[in-house]
Amino acid sequence: MELRIEHLSKTYANGTQALRDVTLTIPTGMFGLLGPNGAGKSSLMRTIATLQEADSGSITLGELDVLHDKDAVRRVLGYLPQEFGVYPKISAEELLDHFAVLKGISDSKQRREIVSGLLHRTNLYEVRKKNLGGYSGGMKQRFGIAQALLGNPRLIIVDEPTAGLDPAERNRFHNLLAEIGENIIVILSTHIVGDVSDLCRNMAIINKGQVLLTGDPLVVMQELRGQVWRREIDKEQLPALQQEQQVISTRLFAGRTIVHVVSGSQPGPEYDGVEPTLEDVYFARIKQAEMVTAGVGE
Incomplete structure (x- = not known):
């Protein structure tokens, strides 16, 4: 069926x-x-x-x-x-x-x-x-x-x-x-x-x-493997970082801002690679669609 x-x-x-x-x-x-x-x-x-x-x-x-x-x-x-x-x-x-x-x-x-x-x-x-x-x-x-x-x-x-x-x-x-x-x-x-x-x-x-x-959540997460990077910043740094990198999500932890960015290679020494989650896939796809709509990166 x-x-x-x-x-x-x-x-x-x-x-x-x-x-x-x-x-x-x-x-x-x-x-x-x-x-x-x-x-x-x-x-x-x-x-x-x-x-x-x-x-x-x-x-x-x-x-x-x-x-x-x-x-x-x-x-x-x-x-x-x-x-x-x-x-x-x-x-x-x-x-x-x-x-x-x-x-x-x-x-x-x-x-x-x-x-x-x-x-x-x-x-x-x-x-x-x-x-x-x-x-x-x-x-x-x-x-x-x-x-x-x-x-x-x-x-x-x-x-x-x-x-x-x-x-x-x-x-x-x-x-x-x-x-x-x-x-x-x-x-x-x-x-x-x-x-x-x-x-x-x-x-x-x-x-x-x-x-x-569309797809199996486990498969689509693996497709993003090696492309998600994590960094801790002060919240005042966020606007500049959003201009430099494809920031897909932000959250607060112990007074610091944790950002996840998508990049084909390590954006800098401050970034650590992380295993992608379905949340990363979700935010990355929505961000990508918004960039296409805005005419960025086509």
């Missing part, structure tokens, strides 16, 4: 071009769609989820034409949007049962078994009678996955699922996604690099509606 996206474009009425000729092939398993806020990730997810039209291009899920056979797609789709609202004064068990009815599971005995199984799978069974208004952020996200799993979907889309979760809930959510992604297509749309590096064997980086890179 593959999800194939070919030459997909979308421009909104206000003139914003959210997607620019996007082409991707997404196999079974966890697929990370990585990009900053406003990159076009949510626009792509909404289009795949049949919630908005594309201007041009095609999407197929196996033999299904996603853009033209929306009802059939919705029967095999699970979707956890970035903003997932719940009714605060109803229990998880009651609301999941209601969603199961909407999904077409009409037999009450079968529905009880499915709801119970999903609450066990998402580790919510012990709090199934608790009103959703009393759930933590991580518990609500796990409930969101439970409803996305109704109907044995072939494709699940999760949009920014770990934003705002504490480390323990993030780990629980990662383990749940990894289990789900063993047999179906799961698209993880996020701006959190660690989510993709922890979970995904395939990924794409998107920015300003364009796909900048």
Whole structure:
């Protein structure tokens, strides 16, 4: 089973071009769609989820034409949007049962078994009678996955699922996604690099509606090996350094500024070579695209 996206474009009425000729092939398993806020990730997810039209291009899920056979797609789709609202004064068990009815599971005995199984799978069974208004952020996200799993979907889309979760809930959510992604297509749309590096064997980086890179995170990191250099500086030195080198990231450590630069050779004796991370790849590709847009280094 593959999800194939070919030459997909979308421009909104206000003139914003959210997607620019996007082409991707997404196999079974966890697929990370990585990009900053406003990159076009949510626009792509909404289009795949049949919630908005594309201007041009095609999407197929196996033999299904996603853009033209929306009802059939919705029967095999699970979707956890970035903003997932719940009714605060109803229990998880009651609301999941209601969603199961909407999904077409009409037999009450079968529905009880499915709801119970999903609450066990998402580790919510012990709090199934608790009103959703009393759930933590991580518990609500796990409930969101439970409803996305109704109907044995072939494709699940999760949009920014770990934003705002504490480390323990993030780990629980990662383990749940990894289990789900063993047999179906799961698209993880996020701006959190660690989510993709922890979970995904395939990924794409998107920015300003364009796909900048696709591949296995381990492979794309190796492709940058020997080109990432680290240096400690005073923050006052940063503007001048940005004029001299291709600075891809900066962070503070013990009052000093740590910079990472990309260069084919050691920029100077002050620099130490470092093993590239997926974060380095991410920042390097976005920086490269910005330079091309500005007409630098073409």
